[in-house]
Amino acid sequence: MDLNYTPEQDAFRQEVRQFLENNLPDDIRERVQKRHRPTKDMIARWQKILYKQGWGASNWPEQYGGTGWDEVQQLIFEEECAMAGAPRQLDFGLRMVAPVIMKFGNQEQKDRHLPGIVSGEVWWSQGYSEPGAGSDLASLRTTAKREGDHYIVNGQKTWTTLGQHGDWIFCLVRTNMDVKSQEGISFLLIDMKSPGIDVKPIIMLDGEHEINDVFFENVKVPVENLVGEEDKGWTYAKYLLGHERTGLANVGQWKAMMRRLKEIAREEKDDGRPIIENPRFRDRLAQLDAELRALELTVLRVLTASSGPGPEASILKIRGTEIGQRLFELAMEATGQDALAHIPEALEPDYAYPVVGTMNATSAAGDYFNMRKLSIFGGSNEIQRNIISKLVLGL
Incomplete structure (x- = not known):
């Protein structure tokens, strides 16, 4: 294995570095380098700058609006952004739910959700962990019962990072109580403006409001927001976690x-x-x-x-x-x-x-x-x- 970067990769690094020097706003750079809180507006503004350049999703294929970069280019890009003081892009949309939608979602879901993720217009949250179902995620108890053309969702998610800013949340929910725990889980996309959703802050040891509890009380979710097949969400969850853990x-x-x-x-x-x-x-x-x-x-x-x-x-x-x-x-x-x-x-x-x-x-x-x-x-x-x-x- 050659441990050195190729001349082409070095040239790409210089291109990224020059772009960051010319386009990363000074107020954002200074705030991140001093480890101050980057605001939601700052993160969204930076994502829109990247999107305008065509660099909004370094890990996406070009057919969905991504860069089409290979893995080494992605790593170079992320390293140079971190070194320059750019805020971290939001993984929940770009690296978690988007790959699941690309692989398992239908065309309507791709057309509806992927553009807003890459452009920075839509902020996604993750609804996986629950009280008593964190590391043992298969024991989750949030339910989604189908009634006609909707699911009725009840339960609680916790440790929801930046959920106070969320426009949408992707959730693992239990749709079948009569099978093995992993086999009765589905993957739902839920609009956080839906009636019945309540987001409550969890203040951490450092005094920050970074994480939240999210409560669902009789939340109506259209059936078309189901990704893939009902009761197959565990398969999609494992696929997502592979991407998350690598990141x-x-x-x-x-x-x-x-x-x-x-x-x-x-x-x-x-x-x-x-x-x-x-x-x-x-x-x-x-x-x-x-x-x-x-x-x-x-x-x-x-x-x-x-x-x-x-x-x-x-x-x-x-x-x-x-x-x-x-x-x-x-x-x-x-x-x-x-x-x-x-x-x-x-x-x-x-x-x-x-x-x-x-x-x-x-x-x-x-x-x-x-x-x-x-x-x-x-x-x-x-x-x-x-x-x-x-x-x-x-x-």
């Missing part, structure tokens, strides 16, 4: 964070010495840097495999989330005592930094708290190890 390796984001971590580590502390001069810290940083490079190469191997992601997606999810958590642990350590005080308001652009030390300190504790979730969402790492032991080791 959770987050190589581009972690490379950008690694660069920022090195900058923090070179800052002088109260004793006049940067923490990078501490041999123990420097060795841990070098070890993590090497592991991140190995993860990048593994992602490339998996993405370029003709069979697509299988159980390898679970391996990438585990390694990517573990590396991410360790990056933010080292950032807390490198920031030192200034990181101990977490003030949510410090994530806003007009916050007076000198009150709590350096600018890097303002987000360190919040980031650390937030990133503890990495090993849980997208299927907990313990579940991923079970998948690997069964499908790879045959245990």
